[in-house]
Amino acid sequence: MAEVQDAGAPADPRLFHLVSPAAWSRAEPTAPWCPPSLASEGFVHLSFAHQLAGTLAAHFAAGGELLLLEVDPAAVAPDLRLETSRGGEPFPHLFRGLERVEVLGWWPLGCEGGCWELPRLAPRAAADAPPRRSGAPPTARGRAE
Numbered sequence: 001m002a003e004v005q006d007a008g009a010p011a012d013p014r015l016f017h018l019v020s021p022a023a024w025s026r027a028e029p030t031a032p033w034c035p036p037s038l039a040s041e042g043f044v045h046l047s048f049a050h051q052l053a054g055t056l057a058a059h060f061a062a063g064g065e066l067l068l069l070e071v072d073p074a075a076v077a078p079d080l081r082l083e084t085s086r087g088g089e090p091f092p093h094l095f096r097g098l099e100r101v102e103v104l105g106w107w108p109l110g111c112e113g114g115c116w117e118l119p120r121l122a123p124r125a126a127a128d129a130p131p132r133r134s135g136a137p138p139t140a141r142g143r144a145e
Helices: 021-026 036-041 049-059 073-079
Strands: 015-019 065-071 080-084 090-094 103-112
Touching (some): 015 021
Antiparallel strands (some): 015 065, 080 090
16 A cells, blocks of 8 residues: 655646546546546556656556646645655555546657657746647547536
8 A cells, every 4th residue: 555645845746647548538528537547546646747757667668659648736736645656756646536627738648669758848837848738638529628
């Protein structure tokens, strides 16, 4: 079981969630995003920017395509906990579904030659390269709000 950490201000307060485009497109656009981990572990896995490369290597080594969603930390703060996970490091876990309006923006990610191509994430979103796409990605059932 994960150990709960003090939820003090992290060094990089930007929060991210990784999801396959296929899974996201099958989701109901008016309902919260509830990945399988919510039912099996009780939370949605999130990462800070500096944890993304390790998360991709540990859980998505097979490659493919993913969406990198940036999550609004202020909106999820009441239901967010930092818990010790991989390497003894605190990871953010959201203890409820992720509302589409809590997604600030997103990037498509691809993996070439076993290497994920992450955007250059700056401390402030305005300096990211390439810039994120605004809002939540669209779903097959309609445009997300």
